[in-house]
Amino acid sequence: MLKHFLIFIKLLPRKGKKFYYLLYNTTGVLARRKDYYLLAFQHKSLMMKDEKGLPLNNERLEYLGDAVLGAVIAHELFVRYPNKDEGILTKMRARIVNRSNMDRLALQLGLDKFIKTQALSDLTHTHIPGDALEALIGAIFIDKGYFAARKFIIEKIINQYQDLDSLIETNLNHKSTLIEWGQKNRCSIHFVTEEYPEKGEASFVAQAYIDNILMGLGRGSSKKEAQQHAAEEALEKVIGKQSLILN
Protein backbone atom coordinates (compact mmCIF):
# COMPACT_ATOMS: atom_id res chain seq x y z
CA MET A 1 0.00 0.00 0.00
CA LEU A 2 2.74 2.43 1.02
CA LYS A 3 4.79 1.30 -1.98
CA HIS A 4 1.90 2.10 -4.32
CA PHE A 5 1.55 5.52 -2.73
CA LEU A 6 5.26 6.24 -3.16
CA ILE A 7 5.07 5.21 -6.81
CA PHE A 8 2.10 7.55 -7.23
CA ILE A 9 4.10 10.44 -5.73
CA LYS A 10 7.08 9.61 -7.91
CA LEU A 11 4.90 9.71 -11.00
CA LEU A 12 3.19 13.01 -10.16
CA PRO A 13 5.46 15.27 -12.23
CA ARG A 14 5.38 12.95 -15.27
CA LYS A 15 3.34 13.53 -18.38
CA GLY A 16 0.92 10.66 -19.04
CA LYS A 17 1.21 9.41 -15.46
CA LYS A 18 -2.05 7.47 -15.78
CA PHE A 19 -0.44 5.09 -18.30
CA TYR A 20 2.68 4.65 -16.13
CA TYR A 21 0.57 3.93 -13.08
CA LEU A 22 -1.72 1.47 -14.86
CA LEU A 23 1.31 -0.26 -16.36
CA TYR A 24 2.93 -0.48 -12.93
CA ASN A 25 -0.23 -1.92 -11.39
CA THR A 26 -0.59 -4.52 -14.10
CA THR A 27 3.02 -5.57 -14.66
CA GLY A 28 4.97 -4.37 -11.62
CA VAL A 29 7.23 -2.39 -13.96
CA LEU A 30 7.92 1.28 -13.33
CA ALA A 31 8.76 2.39 -16.86
CA ARG A 32 11.43 4.96 -17.65
CA ARG A 33 10.28 5.75 -21.16
CA LYS A 34 6.65 5.34 -22.14
CA ASP A 35 7.11 5.06 -25.91
CA TYR A 36 8.61 1.54 -25.92
CA TYR A 37 5.66 0.21 -23.93
CA LEU A 38 3.08 1.95 -26.07
CA LEU A 39 4.74 0.38 -29.10
CA ALA A 40 4.77 -3.05 -27.43
CA PHE A 41 0.97 -3.03 -27.37
CA GLN A 42 0.52 -1.80 -30.92
CA HIS A 43 -0.58 -4.60 -33.23
CA LYS A 44 0.38 -4.53 -36.89
CA SER A 45 -3.30 -4.50 -37.94
CA LEU A 46 -3.39 -0.78 -37.08
CA MET A 47 -1.03 -0.21 -40.03
CA MET A 48 0.63 2.74 -38.28
CA LYS A 49 3.73 4.26 -39.85
CA ASP A 50 6.30 6.80 -38.69
CA GLU A 51 7.30 9.94 -40.58
CA LYS A 52 9.79 7.92 -42.69
CA GLY A 53 7.06 5.49 -43.69
CA LEU A 54 8.45 2.68 -41.50
CA PRO A 55 5.90 0.45 -39.77
CA LEU A 56 5.12 1.32 -36.14
CA ASN A 57 4.07 -1.92 -34.49
CA ASN A 58 5.29 -4.36 -31.88
CA GLU A 59 6.98 -6.89 -34.16
CA ARG A 60 10.58 -5.75 -33.64
CA LEU A 61 10.09 -5.67 -29.88
CA GLU A 62 8.50 -9.12 -30.03
CA TYR A 63 11.58 -10.48 -31.87
CA LEU A 64 13.79 -9.03 -29.13
CA GLY A 65 11.56 -10.13 -26.24
CA ASP A 66 11.33 -13.66 -27.57
CA ALA A 67 15.14 -13.97 -27.53
CA VAL A 68 15.48 -12.47 -24.04
CA LEU A 69 12.71 -14.73 -22.73
CA GLY A 70 14.50 -17.76 -24.16
CA ALA A 71 17.79 -16.85 -22.49
CA VAL A 72 16.29 -16.05 -19.09
CA ILE A 73 14.27 -19.26 -18.96
CA ALA A 74 17.25 -21.30 -20.17
CA HIS A 75 19.30 -19.79 -17.32
CA GLU A 76 16.63 -20.33 -14.64
CA LEU A 77 16.12 -23.97 -15.60
CA PHE A 78 19.90 -24.51 -15.79
CA VAL A 79 20.28 -23.28 -12.21
CA ARG A 80 17.16 -24.89 -10.73
CA TYR A 81 17.80 -28.32 -12.28
CA PRO A 82 21.53 -29.03 -11.95
CA ASN A 83 20.94 -32.75 -12.51
CA LYS A 84 18.72 -32.58 -15.59
CA ASP A 85 20.20 -32.96 -19.03
CA GLU A 86 19.85 -30.36 -21.78
CA GLY A 87 17.19 -32.41 -23.59
CA ILE A 88 14.81 -32.18 -20.63
CA LEU A 89 15.62 -28.49 -20.05
CA THR A 90 14.95 -27.72 -23.71
CA LYS A 91 11.58 -29.50 -23.52
CA MET A 92 10.61 -27.68 -20.31
CA ARG A 93 11.50 -24.35 -21.85
CA ALA A 94 9.47 -25.10 -24.98
CA ARG A 95 6.48 -25.89 -22.77
CA ILE A 96 6.80 -22.64 -20.86
CA VAL A 97 7.19 -20.39 -23.91
CA ASN A 98 4.55 -22.29 -25.89
CA ARG A 99 2.37 -19.74 -27.73
CA SER A 100 -0.93 -20.83 -26.20
CA ASN A 101 0.55 -20.53 -22.71
CA MET A 102 1.94 -17.10 -23.47
CA ASP A 103 -1.48 -16.01 -24.75
CA ARG A 104 -3.12 -17.28 -21.58
CA LEU A 105 -0.56 -15.65 -19.29
CA ALA A 106 -0.92 -12.34 -21.14
CA LEU A 107 -4.70 -12.34 -20.61
CA GLN A 108 -4.24 -13.43 -16.99
CA LEU A 109 -1.93 -10.44 -16.45
CA GLY A 110 -4.55 -8.18 -18.00
CA LEU A 111 -2.51 -7.00 -20.96
CA ASP A 112 -5.65 -6.94 -23.12
CA LYS A 113 -6.59 -3.55 -21.71
CA PHE A 114 -3.41 -2.06 -23.23
CA ILE A 115 -3.45 -3.81 -26.59
CA LYS A 116 -4.40 -1.68 -29.57
CA THR A 117 -5.57 -3.63 -32.57
CA GLN A 118 -7.85 -3.31 -35.54
CA ALA A 119 -8.18 -7.04 -35.79
CA LEU A 120 -10.85 -8.30 -33.39
CA SER A 121 -12.67 -7.24 -30.29
CA ASP A 122 -12.22 -10.65 -28.67
CA LEU A 123 -8.53 -11.50 -28.41
CA THR A 124 -9.11 -14.86 -26.72
CA HIS A 125 -8.48 -17.10 -29.71
CA THR A 126 -5.63 -15.19 -31.27
CA HIS A 127 -1.90 -14.99 -30.59
CA ILE A 128 -2.13 -11.21 -30.20
CA PRO A 129 -1.89 -11.29 -26.36
CA GLY A 130 1.12 -13.63 -26.27
CA ASP A 131 2.91 -11.62 -28.94
CA ALA A 132 2.25 -8.44 -26.92
CA LEU A 133 3.66 -10.14 -23.81
CA GLU A 134 6.86 -10.96 -25.71
CA ALA A 135 7.00 -7.39 -27.03
CA LEU A 136 6.52 -6.11 -23.48
CA ILE A 137 9.56 -8.15 -22.41
CA GLY A 138 11.48 -6.52 -25.28
CA ALA A 139 10.34 -3.09 -24.09
CA ILE A 140 11.40 -3.74 -20.48
CA PHE A 141 14.77 -5.02 -21.71
CA ILE A 142 15.43 -1.94 -23.87
CA ASP A 143 14.05 0.50 -21.29
CA LYS A 144 15.45 -0.96 -18.06
CA GLY A 145 18.01 -3.60 -19.02
CA TYR A 146 18.63 -7.30 -18.62
CA PHE A 147 18.00 -7.60 -14.88
CA ALA A 148 14.64 -5.83 -14.97
CA ALA A 149 13.50 -8.07 -17.82
CA ARG A 150 14.76 -11.11 -15.91
CA LYS A 151 12.83 -10.10 -12.78
CA PHE A 152 9.64 -9.65 -14.78
CA ILE A 153 10.01 -13.03 -16.51
CA ILE A 154 10.67 -14.87 -13.25
CA GLU A 155 7.77 -13.23 -11.38
CA LYS A 156 5.17 -13.14 -14.09
CA ILE A 157 5.97 -16.19 -16.17
CA ILE A 158 8.10 -18.81 -14.40
CA ASN A 159 6.56 -18.33 -10.95
CA GLN A 160 3.08 -18.79 -12.44
CA TYR A 161 3.83 -22.49 -12.49
CA GLN A 162 3.06 -23.84 -9.04
CA ASP A 163 4.99 -26.92 -9.89
CA LEU A 164 7.65 -26.63 -12.57
CA ASP A 165 8.55 -30.28 -12.09
CA SER A 166 5.18 -31.30 -13.46
CA LEU A 167 6.38 -29.96 -16.81
CA ILE A 168 8.91 -32.77 -16.88
CA GLU A 169 6.47 -35.43 -15.88
CA THR A 170 3.78 -34.39 -18.33
CA ASN A 171 5.07 -36.75 -20.92
CA LEU A 172 1.95 -37.35 -22.90
CA ASN A 173 1.52 -39.80 -25.70
CA HIS A 174 0.56 -37.26 -28.33
CA LYS A 175 0.29 -39.80 -31.10
CA SER A 176 -2.41 -41.87 -29.39
CA THR A 177 -4.18 -38.68 -28.25
CA LEU A 178 -4.30 -37.53 -31.88
CA ILE A 179 -5.58 -40.88 -33.09
CA GLU A 180 -8.31 -40.84 -30.42
CA TRP A 181 -9.20 -37.29 -31.38
CA GLY A 182 -9.51 -38.43 -35.01
CA GLN A 183 -11.85 -41.29 -34.07
CA LYS A 184 -14.03 -38.96 -32.01
CA ASN A 185 -14.19 -36.34 -34.73
CA ARG A 186 -14.41 -38.77 -37.68
CA CYS A 187 -11.20 -37.58 -39.27
CA SER A 188 -8.60 -39.83 -40.80
CA ILE A 189 -5.17 -39.57 -39.21
CA HIS A 190 -2.01 -40.80 -40.86
CA PHE A 191 1.72 -40.33 -40.51
CA VAL A 192 4.48 -40.27 -43.09
CA THR A 193 7.91 -40.88 -41.61
CA GLU A 194 11.25 -40.71 -43.35
CA GLU A 195 14.85 -41.10 -42.40
CA TYR A 196 16.73 -37.86 -42.61
CA PRO A 197 20.51 -37.91 -42.62
CA GLU A 198 22.30 -35.59 -40.20
CA LYS A 199 26.05 -35.42 -39.68
CA GLY A 200 26.94 -38.47 -37.66
CA GLU A 201 23.49 -39.01 -36.18
CA ALA A 202 20.43 -40.89 -37.36
CA SER A 203 17.50 -38.57 -37.59
CA PHE A 204 13.88 -38.87 -38.60
CA VAL A 205 11.20 -36.55 -39.83
CA ALA A 206 7.49 -37.27 -39.49
CA GLN A 207 4.43 -35.60 -40.91
CA ALA A 208 1.02 -35.90 -39.30
CA TYR A 209 -1.97 -35.63 -41.62
CA ILE A 210 -5.58 -35.02 -40.61
CA ASP A 211 -7.96 -35.83 -43.48
CA ASN A 212 -4.96 -35.73 -45.80
CA ILE A 213 -4.05 -32.20 -44.77
CA LEU A 214 -0.58 -31.77 -43.34
CA MET A 215 -1.04 -30.47 -39.80
CA GLY A 216 2.15 -31.35 -37.98
CA LEU A 217 5.83 -31.73 -38.63
CA GLY A 218 8.30 -33.28 -36.24
CA ARG A 219 11.90 -34.35 -36.04
CA GLY A 220 13.56 -36.78 -33.70
CA SER A 221 16.35 -39.25 -33.23
CA SER A 222 13.86 -42.11 -33.57
CA LYS A 223 10.78 -42.72 -35.69
CA LYS A 224 8.67 -42.67 -32.55
CA GLU A 225 10.05 -39.38 -31.29
CA ALA A 226 9.55 -37.67 -34.66
CA GLN A 227 5.94 -38.88 -34.79
CA GLN A 228 5.31 -37.70 -31.22
CA HIS A 229 6.48 -34.21 -32.15
CA ALA A 230 4.43 -34.17 -35.35
CA ALA A 231 1.34 -35.33 -33.43
CA GLU A 232 1.94 -32.70 -30.74
CA GLU A 233 2.01 -29.92 -33.32
CA ALA A 234 -1.11 -31.20 -35.05
CA LEU A 235 -2.93 -31.48 -31.72
CA GLU A 236 -1.94 -27.97 -30.77
CA LYS A 237 -3.65 -26.72 -33.91
CA VAL A 238 -6.88 -28.61 -33.41
CA ILE A 239 -7.39 -28.51 -29.65
CA GLY A 240 -4.76 -26.18 -28.18
CA LYS A 241 -2.42 -27.07 -25.36
CA GLN A 242 -5.08 -27.99 -22.83
CA SER A 243 -2.76 -30.52 -21.38
CA LEU A 244 -0.34 -28.01 -19.91
CA ILE A 245 -0.49 -27.26 -16.25
CA LEU A 246 -1.01 -23.63 -15.43
CA ASN A 247 -2.35 -22.17 -12.20
Place this chain on the structure above:
Amino acid sequence: MLKHFLIFIKLLPRKGKKFYYLLYNTTGVLARRKDYYLLAFQHKSLMMKDEKGLPLNNERLEYLGDAVLGAVIAHELFVRYPNKDEGILTKMRARIVNRSNMDRLALQLGLDKFIKTQALSDLTHTHIPGDALEALIGAIFIDKGYFAARKFIIEKIINQYQDLDSLIETNLNHKSTLIEWGQKNRCSIHFVTEEYPEKGEASFVAQAYIDNILMGLGRGSSKKEAQQHAAEEALEKVIGKQSLILN
Protein backbone atom coordinates in the same frame (compact mmCIF):
# COMPACT_ATOMS: atom_id res chain seq x y z
CA MET B 1 51.87 -5.93 -23.28
CA LEU B 2 51.57 -4.32 -19.85
CA LYS B 3 48.03 -5.66 -19.57
CA HIS B 4 49.26 -9.20 -20.24
CA PHE B 5 51.97 -8.79 -17.60
CA LEU B 6 49.43 -7.57 -15.04
CA ILE B 7 47.17 -10.54 -15.80
CA PHE B 8 50.19 -12.81 -15.32
CA ILE B 9 50.91 -11.25 -11.90
CA LYS B 10 47.25 -11.51 -10.93
CA LEU B 11 47.25 -15.19 -11.79
CA LEU B 12 50.48 -16.03 -9.91
CA PRO B 13 48.86 -17.27 -6.68
CA ARG B 14 46.27 -19.38 -8.54
CA LYS B 15 46.38 -23.12 -8.91
CA GLY B 16 46.40 -24.16 -12.57
CA LYS B 17 47.47 -20.70 -13.69
CA LYS B 18 48.69 -22.04 -17.03
CA PHE B 19 45.12 -22.89 -18.05
CA TYR B 20 43.82 -19.48 -16.93
CA TYR B 21 46.57 -17.71 -18.82
CA LEU B 22 46.09 -19.75 -22.01
CA LEU B 23 42.34 -19.20 -21.82
CA TYR B 24 42.87 -15.47 -21.37
CA ASN B 25 45.25 -15.31 -24.32
CA THR B 26 42.86 -17.22 -26.56
CA THR B 27 39.50 -15.75 -25.55
CA GLY B 28 40.25 -12.50 -23.69
CA VAL B 29 38.34 -13.89 -20.70
CA LEU B 30 39.92 -13.86 -17.26
CA ALA B 31 38.01 -16.72 -15.65
CA ARG B 32 36.91 -16.72 -12.03
CA ARG B 33 36.30 -20.44 -11.75
CA LYS B 34 38.17 -22.89 -13.92
CA ASP B 35 35.75 -25.81 -13.68
CA TYR B 36 33.03 -24.32 -15.92
CA TYR B 37 35.54 -23.72 -18.69
CA LEU B 38 37.08 -27.16 -18.41
CA LEU B 39 33.58 -28.59 -18.71
CA ALA B 40 32.81 -26.38 -21.73
CA PHE B 41 35.57 -28.13 -23.67
CA GLN B 42 34.64 -31.66 -22.65
CA HIS B 43 32.90 -33.50 -25.47
CA LYS B 44 30.35 -36.20 -24.67
CA SER B 45 32.45 -38.81 -26.50
CA LEU B 46 34.72 -38.97 -23.41
CA MET B 47 31.78 -40.53 -21.52
CA MET B 48 32.91 -38.90 -18.28
CA LYS B 49 30.59 -39.13 -15.27
CA ASP B 50 30.55 -37.49 -11.84
CA GLU B 51 30.33 -39.35 -8.52
CA LYS B 52 26.52 -39.55 -8.83
CA GLY B 53 26.81 -41.13 -12.26
CA LEU B 54 25.61 -37.97 -14.05
CA PRO B 55 27.28 -37.18 -17.38
CA LEU B 56 30.12 -34.66 -17.28
CA ASN B 57 30.19 -32.99 -20.69
CA ASN B 58 29.51 -29.63 -22.30
CA GLU B 59 25.93 -30.23 -23.43
CA ARG B 60 24.16 -28.35 -20.62
CA LEU B 61 26.51 -25.38 -21.04
CA GLU B 62 25.94 -25.49 -24.80
CA TYR B 63 22.17 -25.30 -24.24
CA LEU B 64 22.68 -22.23 -22.03
CA GLY B 65 25.25 -20.58 -24.30
CA ASP B 66 23.06 -21.03 -27.35
CA ALA B 67 20.21 -19.14 -25.64
CA VAL B 68 22.48 -16.33 -24.40
CA LEU B 69 24.08 -16.01 -27.85
CA GLY B 70 20.63 -15.70 -29.42
CA ALA B 71 19.57 -12.93 -27.02
CA VAL B 72 22.79 -10.92 -27.33
CA ILE B 73 22.78 -11.04 -31.13
CA ALA B 74 19.07 -10.20 -31.24
CA HIS B 75 19.79 -7.16 -29.07
CA GLU B 76 22.83 -6.00 -31.08
CA LEU B 77 21.00 -6.24 -34.38
CA PHE B 78 17.93 -4.51 -32.88
CA VAL B 79 20.09 -1.55 -31.86
CA ARG B 80 22.34 -1.40 -34.94
CA TYR B 81 19.49 -1.65 -37.44
CA PRO B 82 16.65 0.54 -36.13
CA ASN B 83 15.04 0.62 -39.57
CA LYS B 84 15.10 -3.09 -40.40
CA ASP B 85 12.06 -5.23 -39.75
CA GLU B 86 12.11 -8.32 -37.54
CA GLY B 87 12.12 -10.67 -40.55
CA ILE B 88 15.44 -9.32 -41.76
CA LEU B 89 16.91 -9.26 -38.24
CA THR B 90 15.86 -12.89 -37.70
CA LYS B 91 17.53 -13.90 -40.96
CA MET B 92 20.73 -12.04 -40.12
CA ARG B 93 20.86 -13.67 -36.73
CA ALA B 94 20.35 -17.13 -38.22
CA ARG B 95 23.26 -16.48 -40.59
CA ILE B 96 25.54 -15.41 -37.75
CA VAL B 97 24.75 -18.36 -35.46
CA ASN B 98 24.70 -20.86 -38.34
CA ARG B 99 26.51 -24.02 -37.20
CA SER B 100 29.16 -24.02 -39.91
CA ASN B 101 30.03 -20.41 -39.10
CA MET B 102 30.26 -21.17 -35.41
CA ASP B 103 32.55 -24.13 -36.19
CA ARG B 104 34.78 -21.91 -38.30
CA LEU B 105 34.89 -19.12 -35.72
CA ALA B 106 35.77 -21.61 -32.97
CA LEU B 107 38.71 -22.92 -34.96
CA GLN B 108 39.76 -19.38 -35.89
CA LEU B 109 39.81 -18.50 -32.18
CA GLY B 110 41.94 -21.57 -31.51
CA LEU B 111 39.50 -23.41 -29.25
CA ASP B 112 40.65 -26.74 -30.70
CA LYS B 113 43.66 -26.76 -28.39
CA PHE B 114 41.30 -26.89 -25.38
CA ILE B 115 38.75 -29.37 -26.69
CA LYS B 116 38.90 -32.84 -25.18
CA THR B 117 37.26 -35.52 -27.28
CA GLN B 118 37.50 -39.19 -28.00
CA ALA B 119 35.85 -38.71 -31.35
CA LEU B 120 38.41 -37.63 -33.92
CA SER B 121 41.82 -36.06 -34.16
CA ASP B 122 40.72 -33.73 -36.94
CA LEU B 123 37.83 -31.59 -35.76
CA THR B 124 37.52 -29.66 -39.03
CA HIS B 125 34.48 -31.42 -40.44
CA THR B 126 32.53 -31.84 -37.23
CA HIS B 127 30.31 -29.55 -35.19
CA ILE B 128 32.44 -30.15 -32.09
CA PRO B 129 34.24 -26.75 -32.27
CA GLY B 130 31.04 -24.73 -32.72
CA ASP B 131 29.33 -26.62 -29.90
CA ALA B 132 32.33 -25.91 -27.66
CA LEU B 133 32.14 -22.21 -28.57
CA GLU B 134 28.49 -22.14 -27.49
CA ALA B 135 29.38 -24.01 -24.29
CA LEU B 136 32.17 -21.49 -23.66
CA ILE B 137 29.59 -18.68 -23.88
CA GLY B 138 27.50 -20.61 -21.33
CA ALA B 139 30.55 -20.91 -19.06
CA ILE B 140 31.35 -17.18 -19.29
CA PHE B 141 27.71 -16.34 -18.56
CA ILE B 142 27.57 -18.57 -15.47
CA ASP B 143 31.04 -17.59 -14.25
CA LYS B 144 31.03 -13.85 -14.97
CA GLY B 145 27.46 -12.87 -15.83
CA TYR B 146 25.48 -11.39 -18.67
CA PHE B 147 27.72 -8.43 -19.49
CA ALA B 148 30.91 -10.48 -19.73
CA ALA B 149 29.17 -12.95 -22.05
CA ARG B 150 27.85 -10.05 -24.10
CA LYS B 151 31.32 -8.50 -24.43
CA PHE B 152 32.78 -11.81 -25.58
CA ILE B 153 30.02 -12.35 -28.17
CA ILE B 154 30.38 -8.83 -29.59
CA GLU B 155 34.18 -8.98 -29.80
CA LYS B 156 34.70 -12.54 -30.91
CA ILE B 157 31.60 -13.25 -32.96
CA ILE B 158 29.78 -10.14 -34.21
CA ASN B 159 32.89 -8.05 -34.82
CA GLN B 160 34.39 -10.85 -36.91
CA TYR B 161 32.08 -9.72 -39.69
CA GLN B 162 33.78 -6.83 -41.43
CA ASP B 163 30.52 -5.96 -43.01
CA LEU B 164 27.37 -7.05 -41.22
CA ASP B 165 25.26 -5.41 -43.89
CA SER B 166 26.49 -7.94 -46.40
CA LEU B 167 24.53 -10.56 -44.44
CA ILE B 168 21.36 -8.80 -45.54
CA GLU B 169 22.40 -8.51 -49.14
CA THR B 170 23.56 -12.11 -49.46
CA ASN B 171 20.20 -13.19 -50.66
CA LEU B 172 21.18 -16.19 -52.70
CA ASN B 173 18.94 -18.28 -54.83
CA HIS B 174 19.49 -21.53 -52.98
CA LYS B 175 17.07 -23.49 -55.15
CA SER B 176 18.93 -22.83 -58.37
CA THR B 177 22.29 -23.37 -56.64
CA LEU B 178 21.05 -26.79 -55.49
CA ILE B 179 19.80 -27.69 -58.96
CA GLU B 180 23.16 -26.67 -60.47
CA TRP B 181 24.96 -28.70 -57.83
CA GLY B 182 22.79 -31.71 -58.76
CA GLN B 183 23.64 -31.36 -62.45
CA LYS B 184 27.33 -31.12 -61.71
CA ASN B 185 27.29 -34.13 -59.40
CA ARG B 186 24.80 -36.21 -61.40
CA CYS B 187 22.23 -36.34 -58.64
CA SER B 188 18.51 -35.95 -59.15
CA ILE B 189 16.96 -33.04 -57.23
CA HIS B 190 13.28 -32.69 -56.56
CA PHE B 191 10.99 -30.76 -54.26
CA VAL B 192 7.71 -31.70 -52.63
CA THR B 193 5.72 -28.69 -51.46
CA GLU B 194 2.50 -28.67 -49.49
CA GLU B 195 0.22 -26.09 -48.02
CA TYR B 196 0.29 -26.12 -44.28
CA PRO B 197 -2.44 -24.33 -42.34
CA GLU B 198 -1.39 -21.92 -39.61
CA LYS B 199 -3.75 -19.74 -37.57
CA GLY B 200 -4.82 -16.96 -39.89
CA GLU B 201 -1.84 -17.20 -42.20
CA ALA B 202 -1.11 -19.22 -45.30
CA SER B 203 1.97 -21.30 -44.81
CA PHE B 204 3.91 -23.79 -46.87
CA VAL B 205 6.29 -26.59 -46.19
CA ALA B 206 8.79 -27.87 -48.74
CA GLN B 207 11.06 -30.89 -48.79
CA ALA B 208 14.20 -31.02 -50.91
CA TYR B 209 15.29 -34.47 -52.08
CA ILE B 210 18.68 -35.42 -53.46
CA ASP B 211 18.54 -38.80 -55.22
CA ASN B 212 15.23 -39.42 -53.45
CA ILE B 213 16.76 -38.89 -50.02
CA LEU B 214 15.19 -36.14 -47.97
CA MET B 215 17.94 -33.60 -47.29
CA GLY B 216 16.18 -30.35 -46.50
CA LEU B 217 12.99 -29.12 -44.91
CA GLY B 218 11.74 -25.57 -45.09
CA ARG B 219 8.75 -23.49 -44.16
CA GLY B 220 7.61 -20.19 -45.53
CA SER B 221 4.68 -17.93 -46.25
CA SER B 222 4.97 -18.77 -49.96
CA LYS B 223 5.80 -21.87 -51.94
CA LYS B 224 8.96 -20.17 -53.18
CA GLU B 225 10.16 -19.18 -49.70
CA ALA B 226 9.59 -22.68 -48.31
CA GLN B 227 11.57 -24.22 -51.21
CA GLN B 228 14.39 -21.71 -50.73
CA HIS B 229 14.71 -22.72 -47.09
CA ALA B 230 14.57 -26.44 -47.91
CA ALA B 231 17.23 -25.98 -50.61
CA GLU B 232 19.40 -23.96 -48.22
CA GLU B 233 19.34 -26.76 -45.65
CA ALA B 234 20.09 -29.42 -48.25
CA LEU B 235 22.99 -27.34 -49.61
CA GLU B 236 24.40 -26.84 -46.15
CA LYS B 237 24.59 -30.62 -45.79
CA VAL B 238 26.30 -31.26 -49.09
CA ILE B 239 28.64 -28.31 -49.51
CA GLY B 240 28.59 -26.32 -46.27
CA LYS B 241 27.91 -22.61 -46.05
CA GLN B 242 30.69 -21.47 -48.34
CA SER B 243 28.54 -18.58 -49.40
CA LEU B 244 28.70 -16.76 -46.10
CA ILE B 245 31.05 -13.86 -45.72
CA LEU B 246 33.57 -14.24 -42.94
CA ASN B 247 36.87 -12.43 -42.55
